[in-house]
Amino acid sequence: MPSDPDVGPEGRLLLACARAPLHPAPPPPPAAGPLDPVRLLALAERNGLAALLHRFAGPHLPPDVSEPLAAAAARCARAGLAAAGRLRRLAEALGGRGIRMAAYKGPALAMRAYGDVGLRSYADLDLLVAPDDVPAAAAVLEAEGYLPLHRFPPAAEALFRRVDGDYPFRHPATGEVVELHARVSSLRFGADLATPALLGRARPVRLGGGAVPALADDDLFLALALHGSKHRWARLEWLAAAAALAVRAGLSPERMVERGAAVGGRRTVLLALLLFRDALELALPPRVERALAREPGLAPLAAEARGIWFAAAAPDEPTEANLRFNLRLRDGPAERARFALRWLLVPSPEDWAWVRLPAPLAPLYRLVRPLRLALRYGPGRGR
Amino acid sequence: MTPGPSTRVAAASDQVSCELDGEAVILHLGEGVYFGLDPVGVHVWSLLEQERSVAELRDAVVAAYEVDAATAEADLIELVEALAARGLVELR
Numbered sequence: 001m002p003s004d005p006d007v008g009p010e011g012r013l014l015l016a017c018a019r020a021p022l023h024p025a026p027p028p029p030p031a032a033g034p035l036d037p038v039r040l041l042a043l044a045e046r047n048g049l050a051a052l053l054h055r056f057a058g059p060h061l062p063p064d065v066s067e068p069l070a071a072a073a074a075r076c077a078r079a080g081l082a083a084a085g086r087l088r089r090l091a092e093a094l095g096g097r098g099i100r101m102a103a104y105k106g107p108a109l110a111m112r113a114y115g116d117v118g119l120r121s122y123a124d125l126d127l128l129v130a131p132d133d134v135p136a137a138a139a140v141l142e143a144e145g146y147l148p149l150h151r152f153p154p155a156a157e158a159l160f161r162r163v164d165g166d167y168p169f170r171h172p173a174t175g176e177v178v179e180l181h182a183r184v185s186s187l188r189f190g191a192d193l194a195t196p197a198l199l200g201r202a203r204p205v206r207l208g209g210g211a212v213p214a215l216a217d218d219d220l221f222l223a224l225a226l227h228g229s230k231h232r233w234a235r236l237e238w239l240a241a242a243a244a245l246a247v248r249a250g251l252s253p254e255r256m257v258e259r260g261a262a263v264g265g266r267r268t269v270l271l272a273l274l275l276f277r278d279a280l281e282l283a284l285p286p287r288v289e290r291a292l293a294r295e296p297g298l299a300p301l302a303a304e305a306r307g308i309w310f311a312a313a314a315p316d317e318p319t320e321a322n323l324r325f326n327l328r329l330r331d332g333p334a335e336r337a338r339f340a341l342r343w344l345l346v347p348s349p350e351d352w353a354w355v356r357l358p359a360p361l362a363p364l365y366r367l368v369r370p371l372r373l374a375l376r377y378g379p380g381r382g383r
Numbered sequence: 384m385t386p387g388p389s390t391r392v393a394a395a396s397d398q399v400s401c402e403l404d405g406e407a408v409i410l411h412l413g414e415g416v417y418f419g420l421d422p423v424g425v426h427v428w429s430l431l432e433q434e435r436s437v438a439e440l441r442d443a444v445v446a447a448y449e450v451d452a453a454t455a456e457a458d459l460i461e462l463v464e465a466l467a468a469r470g471l472v473e474l475r
Contacts, residue, residue, distance in 0.1 A: 058404075070404070077403045078417065081410040084399040088412065118401030118408070208399030208412075 009033040010040040011310040013057060014049055018240035019280050020056040021114050022247050029057040037065045044069070047309055048237030051076040051119045077118030083107050084117045084207045086176065087125050091212035093140050094129070101137070101213060102128045102202035104184065104223050108214035111205050113244035120241060124168070124177035128215070130195055131161050131182040138180060141169045146178055150349045155362035163187045163346055165195075184215075185226040188342045189326060190335060191265035193222060217249035222259055225272040232325045233275060233305035234318070243276045253288045267331050270295055274302045301329060320377065344370050384474050386437055386463045388456065391475040393434035398471050400428065411470055418469055423448060424462060431472065437463060 007015070013029055020026035044050045054073035058066050084107040094101045103126065110120040129137045138148065146169035152160055165182030184193050198219050204211035215223060224242040233239055246256070253273055260269030274292055276282040279302075284292070292298065304325060308315060315321055323343065330336045347365035354372050357364055386392070400409040407420040407428050420428055423444065430443055437459055444455045466472040 074403060077401050077408055078410075081399050081401055081408065081417070085410060085412040088399070116401050117399060118403060208410075209394050209396035 007306075007310045008039070009035055010043055013040065014043055014047060014053065014236060014309075015279060017049055017052045017056045018236050018243075020052065021119075021240060021244040022280060022282065026056055029060055035062070035065060037062070040065055041068055041072075043310060045072065046235070046314060048121050048235045049240070051121065052237065052240065055119065073118075076121045080107060080110060080117040080120060080122075083122060083125060086178075087212055088207055088210050090125065090127065090141070090144065090178065092210075093144060094127070094137055097136060097140055099129055099133045099137050099140065100199045100202075102199055102215050103205070103212050104128060104215045104220055105227070107207060108205045108212065109220065109224070109241055109245065111207065112214070112217065112220060113241040113248065115248075117207065120237065124179050126179050126181060128181045128184060128195060128198060130199060131165065134161055134165075134167065134180065134182050138167060138169075141178060141180065144171075145173065146171050146176075152349065153352055153356070153359065153362065155359045156347065156352050156365065159347065160349065163342075164348065184219075184223040185230065188339070188346065189226060189230055190330060190339055191222075191226050191260075191263045191268060193219070193226075193263050217245060218251055218256065218259060221246055221249075221251055221256060222263065222265065222269070225256075225260065225269050226265060229268045229271055229326065229329055230322065231318070232301075232308060232322055233271075234308045234315070236279075236309045239272075239275050239279060239305075242272060243280050243282060246276070247282070253284055257288060257291060267295060267298065267329055271298050271301055271329065274298050275305060278302060279306060297328065301325060344373065384467075386460050386467070386474055388436065388438040388441070390437050390463070391434055392431060392437060392440065392463055393473050393475070394428070394431040395471050395473055409471055414470065416469065418466075418471060420462075423458075427459065427462060434475075 013035070016029050044053045050069060050072035054069045058069055061069065087103055087107050091101060091103065105126045106122045107117045110117045114120070127137070149168040149170055161182050164186045167180040169178045169180065170176070183195055184198065185191055198215055201216040201219055202213040203216055205214040214220070221242060224238065224245070228238050228242065257266060257269050260266045270292060273284055273288055277284050327336055327339055330339045345366050347369045351365050351369045351372055355368055397412045398409055399412065400407050402425065405422050405425070407425040409418045409420065411418070426447060427440055427444065430440060437456065440459050441452060441456045444450065444459065445452050463472060463474070467474050
């Protein structure tokens with residue numbers, strides 16, 4: 001089991017804080033040695049760990065770190081409370097219109113993972129609704145003052161809802177973003193979690209004096225594994241929250257691998273578990289260890305994720321790197337070919353915005369997309 | 384309503400809270416106003432996840448901290464009044 005590689009004292013301290021929520025009585029943070037305050041604070045912010053670092057190590061840090069960290073944790077706490085309040089209000093508004101929804105990530109995950117909405121930082125709220133309820137749920141968001149960031153040609157909307165299904169909305173006055181999801185993960189990434197079943201298994205998560213429906217713990221774990229791999233697990237806090245959820249909920253790693261396999265995400269779940277073991281020092285059952293031993297291709301992916309956490313700067317071109325990462329994560333040549341073809345041929349909002357075709361010509365967007373991608377990413381092209 | 388030992392206290396529905404530096408930060412959702420509680424207040428707030436009487440809260444505080452019952456009750460009444468004035472608890 002690799003322990004902390006050469007991540008410096010700042011990286012070791014952040015890893016210790018990411019592990020802390022996994023223990024009922026977390027051990028004191030390690031003696032980190034001389035710290036670079038600028039690097040520590042930058043890495044904590046970039047990895048979404050400022051609040052956890054403040055909670056578990058704040059009193060042990062020198063004032064040049066602890067004071068700005070306390071300010072960051074206070075901002076995180078206030079933002080978390082405000083987001084929880086918005087989630088309560090939106091859940092009530094959707095429920096009032098008879099629309100079933102389930103929250104995931106954001107405050108719902110903060111409660112399930114840490115029992116505290118102030119320990120995660122999140123830029124938006126994620127609400128899952130049944131695909132057929134998207135128009136009604138969008139109308140509720142617009143009535144609450146949010147404006148859609150995407151406008152689709154009618155012929156494209158049905159395809160988008162079936163394949164991607166994420167609809168961002170922004171409040172023009174406050175800048176708050178809410179993402180309405182008809183799916184927890186785009187079909188482009190291969191895994192197919194059926195939204196009606198997820199909504200049927202949702203259960204309430206308590207937020208202050210009320211509760212909102214949220215994904216069941218095992219469904220939430222799968223959603224987090226898919227989200228993490230989609231973005232190369234680029235923030236250490238994503239991993240910390242997924243692991244804390246798994247530990248608090250008593251999820252069985254073997255069962256999670258089986259569930260992942262059932263929806264086309266076996267290697268995605270195995271990668272999450274590999275990172276739990278190597279970065280967060282969580283012991284895995286022998287059956288999962290044997291499964292990992294049969295998947296040597298996952299170790300380089302885990303190493304790539306760990307490299308992002310403590311790199312000097314955030315990666316420059318995450319889209320291309322994320323695509324390469326997810327291509328390598330697919331299970332075998334046939335899955336990789338399917339993944340590549342979906343990316344090449346299934347149009348996205350960028351394609352519909354790039355050129356507007358009349359409705360009868362909508363099928364031609366399958367040709368527009370490869371052309372647009374070639375012009376954008378082809379050899380010698382600017383970005 | 385002036386609370387007394389038999390007054391029952393329940394956290395209001397229109398709030399969310401979190402912990403910060405061992406203290407509690409409570410946001411009233413309707414007013415958008417934040418309210419802070421010290422560590423003893425955090426303990427009392429956690430007890431209010433279910434409705435309790437001031438006397439029950441007093442006994443819990445006396446059991447957890449080195450304080451006599453009269454002082455604890457007076458402090459609790461002051462706290463409960465402050466919370467009620469901000470709409471964060473309901474008194475029955």
